[in-house]
Amino acid sequence: MNSHSHRFIEEFDGFVGFGLNRESDSDTVIYYLQKFSDDDLMAVLRKRLTDEDRQAIFDLLSGLLRKHLSEPEYHRYFLKTDH
Incomplete structure (x- = not known):
């Protein structure tokens, strides 16, 4: 079985913003979720x-x-x- 991946955030160079259209909204949600799940960020947030x-x-x-x-x-x- 494949391991977890976060390639989208590493390769995405499009618009990050919400409310423009469905495609950019979807891209933005993926972008935010992958940024949010970053190990370093989670190490800070989990305590707070x-x-x-x-x-x-x-x-x-x-x-x-x-x-x-x-x-x-x-x-x-x-x-x-x-x-």
């Missing part, structure tokens, strides 16, 4: 996030995964395991 912050992030992400992925897709693309 409140219990409520962590719960909100978890609820948002797990809810989106449940809404948009089948169980096999969840295992393949998120967990990176064979199902």
